[in-house]
Amino acid sequence: MSIAIVGAGVAGAAAAIRLAERGVQVDLYEAVAEPQPIGAGLLLQPTGQRVLAAMGLLDGALALGMRVDRLFGDTPTGRAVLDMSYRRFHPEAYGLGIQRGALMGLLWGRLRELGIHWHCGVAVEGFDQDGQGVTLRLAGREPARHAALILANGSFSRLREGMKLAQHARPFPWGAIWTVLPAPPDFPQIELRQRFRSASQMIGLMPIGKAHADDGERGINLYWSLPVAELDGWQQRIGLDALKQQMAGLFPDVAPLLAGLRDAAQLREARYADVWMSRWHDGRVLAIGDCAHGMSPQLGQGANMALIDAHELSAEVGDDWPRVFERYSRRRRAHLRFYGQASRGLTPTFQSHAVVAPWLRDRCFGWGGRLPYIHEQSIATLAGVKTGWLWGRLEI
Ligand SMILES: Cc1cc2nc3c(=O)[nH]c(=O)nc-3n(C[C@H](O)[C@H](O)[C@H](O)COP(=O)(O)OP(=O)(O)OC[C@H]3O[C@@H](n4cnc5c(N)ncnc54)[C@H](O)[C@@H]3O)c2cc1C
Known part of the structure; x- marks a missing residue:
């Protein structure tokens, strides 16, 4: 039996590619009949770039995107709030500004090259799992049986509620x-x-x-x-x-x-939501991408996290899917927890009616950024590699 993936966004498409490359048979379900290469511009961090390189897609992304060496943000009075240079993270590091559509075009092209079964216009309405596999309920079609199920259908997924574990998805105001x-x-x-x-x-x-x-x-x-x-x-x-x-x-x-x-x-x-889950697997079902850890775009990490999820999952492939998913959850825990907390903590200082938090931000961020240690931590956060507040780096 093949593995089912729900959602052909960054997370689902990348997971299908990485699993197929490891010899796993994949069926990808996408609700939209004719997916269009659209979406907001994305900043691809060094982490996401590494995953694209592993898929052989980085050169294509570099040819379409624009190199971003520095992030600079200030107030109307000219007070610098954010001033981060990737070079301070690594002499050869940079961000890559790319249209989501351009990235999706590269991922979907690779899906086709690999001959992955891609079912467009098929919405998955629910699932039931037992000891041997997972049965998908499909809109207007016969149910489909698979060895395991990967949910990659975005922050506002209703399927996620079928996983028996503590979770919440709170829309940001x-x-x-x-x-x-x-x-x-x-x-x-x-x-x-x-x-x-x-x-x-x-x-x-x-x-x-x-x-x-x-x-x-x-x-x-x-x-x-x-x-x-x-x-x-x-x-x-x-x-x-x-x-x-x-x-x-x-x-x-x-x-x-x-x-x-x-x-x-x-x-x-x-619109975006803060998605929190106590873990990301429940037996033969796994959540990845925004479905597992939706966050605000302030840290520029969502698509990168989706790419890393796909890459790290492929590193754990084996025959026993519940064990594979359990090992994946353990492997991803520190990184996902850090960025979830950072997104929850920082978003109101950039998007809210608050007065004190942005006042402190304007005074502390620019000043703190001039301290080498703080600057280093900030740029490591932006680069997508942090796995803890004080120490810990993601190795891809
Ligand atoms: C304004 C904005 C700016 C952003 N900037 C950045 C940035 O700079 N850097 C960055 O890394 N990230 C950024 N992000 C976040 C990034 O876009 C997301 O994290 C990423 O696209 C999530 O991908 P995904 O595959 O998990 O989910 P999605 O892209 O939401 O894909 C989910 C897919 O599942 C399909 N689907 C849904 N339900 C079903 C169903 N029942 N059956 C079948 N298919 C289904 C949907 O049609 C869709 O194709 C930004 C987001 C926004 C909104």
Whole structure:
């Protein structure tokens, strides 16, 4: 019997590839009939890049994405809040800004090369497991029987509730709107650039390269933070012109880029949830990716964590799937716990109506970042390698 994976996003596609490369027979179920290569710009950390290299996809990603050497964020008064250089982590390290669609194109291409059974337009509605396998309930189809099941269907998965273990998925009270805009010819070369006013306004710009190889334009990902309560119907309540004024008011340098933003429909909404699980396996069922550890995008880790999950799972492959999943959970524990805690702790200092936390952030982060030890810890956090608050590094 084959292994079933639910969801062909970064986590599910990468897991299918890594398992197939180890000789495991995989069936991948995706609810969307014709998955499109879309999604927000992603920052691929050195960790995620290592996994792509192991899959033979890093050169393709480098050809499409844009190298990011530094993250810089400040306040309208010019106070530096974040100033992190990958070079301080490792002389050859950098982040890679890439369109999610470009990354998905690479992963899906590899899925096809490997001949993985990919069932698009098939939603998995539930599952039952016993000592020999797992039976999937499929929308409009006969049930399917598999040796084990991997849930990779995102933060808002309902299937996860079928795993008998303590868990919660709490939507964050803040989300974002984002788009990819063509870089005007005279627009300066930027790194990952953020500007904050307290925690209630935040704009982010990241160079992310092109969607596919024959695309002439290089894009810049524009991110604007908004409370979830204001996301629905923002077009009527705020309106595009007023929104652009707010953006340019916070960060005047963005004005030339905003000329490419002509229609509210260009902006997409993003909502995210904090997913916590006491462990990630229950017998023959395993959760990976956002389904297992959804977090806010503030640390730029979600897609990287999904890639690492896939890679680390493939390292534990064997015949006894409950044991494989148990070993995987143990292997991932420290890394997943650290980033879950960091996301929960840091997100309100960047996205909330709080006053004290961002006031402290503005005064402490910039100052702390000048201390070599703090800078080193911050950049290791950004690079995606930390497995504990004081020590511990992920080795991939
Ligand atoms: C604005 C924003 C910015 C971000 N920036 C970064 C960044 O800079 N760096 C980074 O690493 N990460 C970033 N992330 C996070 C990253 O996008 C996610 O962590 C990552 O895409 C999660 O992948 P996934 O495969 O786990 O889940 P998803 O991408 O959610 O994929 C789940 C898949 O499962 C399918 N599915 C759902 N239910 C079913 C079902 N019942 N049956 C079959 N199929 C189903 C869905 O159609 C979907 O294709 C960002 C996220 C956002 C919103």
